[in-house]
Amino acid sequence: MIENLLTYIIFTPLVGALVVLLLPKSQSHLYRIVALVAMAVTLVLAIVAVTNFDTSVAGLTNSESQIQLTQKTEWFSIEMGDLGKFSVDYFVGVDGLNLSLLLLAAIVLFIGAISSWTVEHKKKGYFGLYLLLASSILGCFVALDFFLFYLFFEFMLLPMYFLIGIWGGPRREYAAIKFFLYTLVGSILILIVMIGLYNSVYDPFKTGVEAGIFEASVLPTEEMIIDVQQGVQNGAIDDADIVKSFNMISMADDANYLPYSILGRNSFGEIFGQSARWMAFLALLIGFAIKLPAFPFHTWLPDAHVEAPTPVSVVLAGILLKIGGYGIIRTAFSFFPDAAYHYSWLIGFFGLFSILYGAMNALAQKDLKKLIAYSSVSHMGFVLLGLAAMTVEGVTGAIYQMFSHGLISSMLFLIAGVIYDRTHDRGIENYGGLANQMPKYTVMVTIAFFASLGLPGFSGFIAELMVFIGAFKSYGVIGAIPYWMPIVATAGLVLGAGYYLWTLQRMFFGKFWVKDKAWKEHLTDLNLREYLMLVPLVVLILWFGIYPATLLDLIGNSVEGFTQLISESIQK
Amino acid sequence: MDINDIIIVTDFNPLIFWILALLGIPLLSFFTATFLKKNAPLWASTLLFANLLVAIYLAIEYWGTQGVTIRGDWFGIGDTRFTYSFFIDQLALIMLLVVNFIALLVHFFSIEYMRHDAQKARYFGLLGLFTFSMLGIVLFNDLLFIFIFWELVGLSSYLLIGFWFEKKSASLAANKAFIMNRIGDLGFLTGLMILYAQFQTFDLEGIKSLTILSSIEDGNWIAEYFKNGELVRNSLDGRWLSAAGIALFCGAVGKSAQFPLQVWLPDAMEGPTPVSALIHAATMVAAGVFMIARIFVILDAQALEVIAVVGAITAFMAAVAALSQFDIKKVLAYSTISQLGYMVLAMGVGAYTAGLFHLVTHAMFKAGLFLSAGTIIHQLHQLETEETRFDTQDMRVMGGLRKFMPFTFFCFLICALALAGIPGFTGFLSKDAILLDTAVWIDEKGGGFYFIEVLAFATVLLTAFYTFRMIFLVFTGTFRLPNLVDKSVTLKPLKDGNIFLKLPAVLLAIGSFSLVFGLSFKAEDTWFYQVIQNPIFLVPEPYAAFNLIDIPLEYFEFLHARVVTISIILALAGLVTAFLMYRPGARFATSFPEKREPIGFFRQISFYHWYQNALYEKVILKFILMMSRWLAWFDEKVLDGFVNMIAKLQVVIAHLVAWFDKNIVDGFVHLTTYTTGKVGQMTRSIQSGNVQGYIMAAMAFLILMLIWLLF
Amino acid sequence: MSIDILLLLGAALFCIGLAVVVTRKNAIAVLIGIELMLNAANLNLVAFSRFDGDQLQGQIFALFVITVAAAEAAVALAIVVKVYQHFNTADLDQINELKG
Numbered sequence A: 001m002i003e004n005l006l007t008y009i010i011f012t013p014l015v016g017a018l019v020v021l022l023l024p025k026s027q028s029h030l031y032r033i034v035a036l037v038a039m040a041v042t043l044v045l046a047i048v049a050v051t052n053f054d055t056s057v058a059g060l061t062n063s064e065s066q067i068q069l070t071q072k073t074e075w076f077s078i079e080m081g082d083l084g085k086f087s088v089d090y091f092v093g094v095d096g097l098n099l100s101l102l103l104l105a106a107i108v109l110f111i112g113a114i115s116s117w118t119v120e121h122k123k124k125g126y127f128g129l130y131l132l133l134a135s136s137i138l139g140c141f142v143a144l145d146f147f148l149f150y151l152f153f154e155f156m157l158l159p160m161y162f163l164i165g166i167w168g169g170p171r172r173e174y175a176a177i178k179f180f181l182y183t184l185v186g187s188i189l190i191l192i193v194m195i196g197l198y199n200s201v202y203d204p205f206k207t208g209v210e211a212g213i214f215e216a217s218v219l220p221t222e223e224m225i226i227d228v229q230q231g232v233q234n235g236a237i238d239d240a241d242i243v244k245s246f247n248m249i250s251m252a253d254d255a256n257y258l259p260y261s262i263l264g265r266n267s268f269g270e271i272f273g274q275s276a277r278w279m280a281f282l283a284l285l286i287g288f289a290i291k292l293p294a295f296p297f298h299t300w301l302p303d304a305h306v307e308a309p310t311p312v313s314v315v316l317a318g319i320l321l322k323i324g325g326y327g328i329i330r331t332a333f334s335f336f337p338d339a340a341y342h343y344s345w346l347i348g349f350f351g352l353f354s355i356l357y358g359a360m361n362a363l364a365q366k367d368l369k370k371l372i373a374y375s376s377v378s379h380m381g382f383v384l385l386g387l388a389a390m391t392v393e394g395v396t397g398a399i400y401q402m403f404s405h406g407l408i409s410s411m412l413f414l415i416a417g418v419i420y421d422r423t424h425d426r427g428i429e430n431y432g433g434l435a436n437q438m439p440k441y442t443v444m445v446t447i448a449f450f451a452s453l454g455l456p457g458f459s460g461f462i463a464e465l466m467v468f469i470g471a472f473k474s475y476g477v478i479g480a481i482p483y484w485m486p487i488v489a490t491a492g493l494v495l496g497a498g499y500y501l502w503t504l505q506r507m508f509f510g511k512f513w514v515k516d517k518a519w520k521e522h523l524t525d526l527n528l529r530e531y532l533m534l535v536p537l538v539v540l541i542l543w544f545g546i547y548p549a550t551l552l553d554l555i556g557n558s559v560e561g562f563t564q565l566i567s568e569s570i571q572k
Numbered sequence B: 001m002d003i004n005d006i007i008i009v010t011d012f013n014p015l016i017f018w019i020l021a022l023l024g025i026p027l028l029s030f031f032t033a034t035f036l037k038k039n040a041p042l043w044a045s046t047l048l049f050a051n052l053l054v055a056i057y058l059a060i061e062y063w064g065t066q067g068v069t070i071r072g073d074w075f076g077i078g079d080t081r082f083t084y085s086f087f088i089d090q091l092a093l094i095m096l097l098v099v100n101f102i103a104l105l106v107h108f109f110s111i112e113y114m115r116h117d118a119q120k121a122r123y124f125g126l127l128g129l130f131t132f133s134m135l136g137i138v139l140f141n142d143l144l145f146i147f148i149f150w151e152l153v154g155l156s157s158y159l160l161i162g163f164w165f166e167k168k169s170a171s172l173a174a175n176k177a178f179i180m181n182r183i184g185d186l187g188f189l190t191g192l193m194i195l196y197a198q199f200q201t202f203d204l205e206g207i208k209s210l211t212i213l214s215s216i217e218d219g220n221w222i223a224e225y226f227k228n229g230e231l232v233r234n235s236l237d238g239r240w241l242s243a244a245g246i247a248l249f250c251g252a253v254g255k256s257a258q259f260p261l262q263v264w265l266p267d268a269m270e271g272p273t274p275v276s277a278l279i280h281a282a283t284m285v286a287a288g289v290f291m292i293a294r295i296f297v298i299l300d301a302q303a304l305e306v307i308a309v310v311g312a313i314t315a316f317m318a319a320v321a322a323l324s325q326f327d328i329k330k331v332l333a334y335s336t337i338s339q340l341g342y343m344v345l346a347m348g349v350g351a352y353t354a355g356l357f358h359l360v361t362h363a364m365f366k367a368g369l370f371l372s373a374g375t376i377i378h379q380l381h382q383l384e385t386e387e388t389r390f391d392t393q394d395m396r397v398m399g400g401l402r403k404f405m406p407f408t409f410f411c412f413l414i415c416a417l418a419l420a421g422i423p424g425f426t427g428f429l430s431k432d433a434i435l436l437d438t439a440v441w442i443d444e445k446g447g448g449f450y451f452i453e454v455l456a457f458a459t460v461l462l463t464a465f466y467t468f469r470m471i472f473l474v475f476t477g478t479f480r481l482p483n484l485v486d487k488s489v490t491l492k493p494l495k496d497g498n499i500f501l502k503l504p505a506v507l508l509a510i511g512s513f514s515l516v517f518g519l520s521f522k523a524e525d526t527w528f529y530q531v532i533q534n535p536i537f538l539v540p541e542p543y544a545a546f547n548l549i550d551i552p553l554e555y556f557e558f559l560h561a562r563v564v565t566i567s568i569i570l571a572l573a574g575l576v577t578a579f580l581m582y583r584p585g586a587r588f589a590t591s592f593p594e595k596r597e598p599i600g601f602f603r604q605i606s607f608y609h610w611y612q613n614a615l616y617e618k619v620i621l622k623f624i625l626m627m628s629r630w631l632a633w634f635d636e637k638v639l640d641g642f643v644n645m646i647a648k649l650q651v652v653i654a655h656l657v658a659w660f661d662k663n664i665v666d667g668f669v670h671l672t673t674y675t676t677g678k679v680g681q682m683t684r685s686i687q688s689g690n691v692q693g694y695i696m697a698a699m700a701f702l703i704l705m706l707i708w709l710l711f
Numbered sequence C: 001m002s003i004d005i006l007l008l009l010g011a012a013l014f015c016i017g018l019a020v021v022v023t024r025k026n027a028i029a030v031l032i033g034i035e036l037m038l039n040a041a042n043l044n045l046v047a048f049s050r051f052d053g054d055q056l057q058g059q060i061f062a063l064f065v066i067t068v069a070a071a072e073a074a075v076a077l078a079i080v081v082k083v084y085q086h087f088n089t090a091d092l093d094q095i096n097e098l099k100g
Helices: A005-022 A025-051 A096-118 A123-142 A146-155 A157-167 A172-200 A204-210 A222-233 A276-291 A300-307 A310-335 A337-342 A344-364 A368-389 A392-423 A439-452 A459-477 A484-489 A491-507 A528-546 A549-571 B015-033 B040-062 B090-113 B120-139 B143-161 B168-199 B204-213 B239-255 B264-270 B273-282 B284-298 B301-322 B328-348 B352-383 B406-420 B426-445 B447-475 B487-491 B499-510 B527-531 B553-582 B587-594 B601-607 B609-686 B691-710 C003-023 C027-050 C057-087
Strands: A068-079 A085-094 A243-245 B068-077 B080-088 B215-217 B220-227 B230-237
Touching (some): A005 A025, A005 A068, A005 A085, A005 A096, A005 A123, A025 A096, A085 A096, A085 A123, A085 A146, A096 A310, A096 A392, A096 A528, A123 A146, A123 A157, A123 A310, A146 A172, A146 A310, A157 A172, A157 A310, A172 A243, A172 B609, A204 A222, A276 A310, A276 A337, A300 A310, A300 A368, A310 A368, A310 A392, A310 A549, A337 A344, A344 A368, A344 A491, A344 B609, A368 A392, A368 A459, A368 A484, A368 A491, A392 A439, A392 A459, A392 A528, A392 A549, A392 B068, A439 A459, A439 A528, A459 A528, A459 B143, A459 B168, A484 A491, A491 B168, A528 A549, B015 B040, B015 B068, B040 B090, B040 B120, B080 B090, B080 B120, B080 B204, B090 B120, B090 B273, B090 B284, B090 B352, B090 B499, B143 B168, B143 B239, B143 B264, B143 B273, B143 B284, B168 B204, B168 B220, B168 B230, B168 B264, B204 B220, B204 B284, B230 B239, B239 B301, B264 B273, B273 B284, B273 B328, B273 B352, B284 B352, B301 B609, B328 B352, B328 B447, B352 B499, B352 B527, B406 B426, B406 B447, B406 B499, B406 B553, B426 B447, B426 B553, B447 B553, B447 B587, B553 B587, B601 B609, B691 C003
Parallel strands (some): A085 A243
Antiparallel strands (some): B068 B080, B215 B220, B220 B230
């Protein structure tokens, strides 16, 4: 059970999707139940994974020994004669970097399934696609083979495209196509780097087996691996015996790059007169920054959010954006730490700019969902800033921010969905004094808004604090980003307070007023289903704000390993 | 010294239960009162009373002790521990008593004040939230936790200012308060960053101990200590040391309504009056001063200078603004800002004890003033009917209230005397101490700092003047309301409040007599000075400020007589001027009801508080909104327009390629077949089908070939 | 006997045959012309063979041609008969199916 746990997590929603497909139209009322059960099982399995995670395991994030719940079997391999062998693994596993996000994904997908309860239009397709989406998201977080990762990464686009394009708002087709094409551009950049990496990286264990240095059945020790690595470096191992791999953990180790390979640490490979490693880093960074999204690659986000149905917005903001951040951590920073360090000023600056730019834009929005979308841009800026800092606090803050923003933005979009369900209008200026009509809803909105603007006691505060102290410390410890960046970034907090409080004041305070008189009777307070979605989120947001150790214990060792990997690599 | 030997997790101490009770009871009130409908006021007040008893018990138990620390681990990142720590010392005990005492009185007062409000359950719940957050600031000895509760008091202040959310002005004022506070908090956060970068801890004890060990070398601020046995050497430019102090002070600037962020406090008067008494006079706004006291020893000379200058400017500006307000709560609000300016000034000049002393005395007399004003507002409110509505806070409708509400008058008068700094009342003692310490500090500093002294003494005069202007306008002369609105309002008699309104006011009035602190007219002789003493600065040498303790006592004695004399003369002068101008029948008093928004530069400066609000709203806010609209336009049209343009360009290119494919590439194929066809067409006539013709041709060519071959 | 006379005779015979082939309209006549041309060739072969010493290649080749010509005449005549049946004429000017 435990050894296959991650596989179960990936495939449970897929099984659910199959069940939905096989159920006849006459049983359409069962679709949502199947979806909910599948997501509930996934959530339980994810919690089991968290409880089975050994928080004492430490080590650099480029060693496979610190990966837990590992499952690794060869998927396929191709002999290529003198060019060696090309091998793709089914390799899944978790460490501190992705475990928290796996948990987040399970939570948000479950909440999204509850939120999908009211979907009435083409149910079979909707729930089938939703479960397919769930499966590929979960797969993306646990896949540790770049090929597998990319497969899941690309596969997400398909259900997402249809979920926005069929069940979305009035401009859904435009938004869906824009989302699809925009993210595809990012994917292509990633693909290019992936091909470059495949040309450069080999799997030392498999190479050893191929070269006959040891048997496939033995457990490789560190010395054996180093033996192979030296053999490859000094040419003792024949080129034909080298097994090239997509293993993302191997890719993070400089020793696993072939000598004279284009992306190797000591290569002189150049693209456009720049070091190939730097260009590869930038390609990965931009590829994932589109997903994150960071200024100036964010313009797909407001459209996609505004047009997507509520549960899809929740999944989009709650999880999909985090794949961008996770990708930057797992690939760009891990593979090319030296390039990351070289560009840290730039990354920090774009993080800072996203924070301020997103907040300023949010201030000017008239559509509630658009406002929340731009606030996401602002909050994701903290992820970039924290990562650019390259300190333990900064990286912790970045991961914490992803987790916390996943919960908070889910709540925000659910809240926007509540009012949209009732009136089919999201214009901030079309409402006034809702606090009288819907007091409980107002309480929830207030909680969500204050959580999002970083009030202490909510999870967002811990995240932002970590990013700030990590970023300020950065210059003294590692010299990555200057002192003024986090100080200027604090202005984002004031702007955040500005747009949220202004919205509260305009929509909820004052005398009750709505644009269309007929809305008044539709504006009922929260119902049980909405409580079921919102209350757990409030509890989680508070829990992770008051007792951050729950999450920090999970991610702590890996973050340390990750920052150590970077600092060691920089010193080389 | 290893940092982990400084921030040690303490052994179990039963005190923790009492601390948790202090925090938990108000929190319980917050969670439960909201769900109780009718019984919320009584329930919340009972809980608060219990909390006061806990505070009194702790005060008795720990009075005169060195201070007890309780520390535990919160969470850890890497090798850094984040701890929480409580610290019970004399200052914390005094603050606990003051906060709980005033909070209880305000709860009690609110039972009557909010009796007819449909949402009173929410009101009492929020009071509980506020008390919880405020006590958090007092109890924790960890800058991070102080910041956390700091923001939470901001939240409860926001919710209470905007309590009557149907009033647009109330919700706008709430926003303003929160955002202004947030701006200050950015500074606080920056301070936290600087200190963390240097010391890797937020624990105040840790920060203080490591500050002593830090040093200044070549203009760099070096902090050297061990962490888990490894030597850590953090270095920042020396100016960051001053910056840390100034940044943390920015937090106080926001919370304690100091220049330039003080504009939120007058607007905050939109909240219910008891809230103004509790939050915006006695406790929350004083939290800034309390915070400065907590970090006092790590402030360097430069930071202290900034603090002193800001305090003096604030005190003077607000006192000027208080001169010409019509709204009684606005006068009190500006007076609060002004008095907070005094406290901050005191901190800046190193008069730690005097500043805190003023904090405590001010909490009493200003809460008393607010609650008395609240009684007046509440009683006037009773006169309102459906047809006649008037501004119950406007002094233009008041006048002669002494006859109707003698009890309230005396409470108000006593507190006002304390505010004006008349000997015999607490305000005199504390303000005098501040003025004395300021004088000593400035004599030592010299130079341009004399303007601080001038501002401080000018404020004494202004304070006495606006206080008594208020008293004359509200309590003497004739009741002006009947002349302004329908006569029928006088049918209902105006009278003192019931016990709920009276008791808190009288208790606070009693607390305003200087006897409470001792028999002497000198602050140094009060018990307060015995328990709270000026601490010693811990900042490394070239940056450290000089300490008032180092100045010989004779020098204080020498200046004391002068300072006292001048301040009493100024206070009396203010009083007399107010009497001459606003006594019943005087020119200003008779023309007062007809007064409208003033004309003339100086009057406007006073009335509009130096145009600061206008500056912020018309310039900064407008600029930010313009920027945001511009950026939204940029985002939609330029950035997204660029993306769309690329998409459109792609389509155009696709069409071009399609045209090319259809006409050029395919056209070439067509051309080939066409040419072939044409050539075939042309050559087919040769094929006559006539065999004999073929043979002839063949022969002819054969012969030609032969000829060619042979010749 | 000089070879010139023989070759001249052959050439004349060939030219007559060619003229018959080119000018006559009847297919049978054309066939006769072809026979004339073949025999002109045979005459040349035999003539050259006479001056070839002891070898008889030319004569044997002439015999071979005569045989083939006989076979050819049979086939050709059969074709002409078929053509006549098909077109109802043996006039070559009218049989121009291959005209482009």
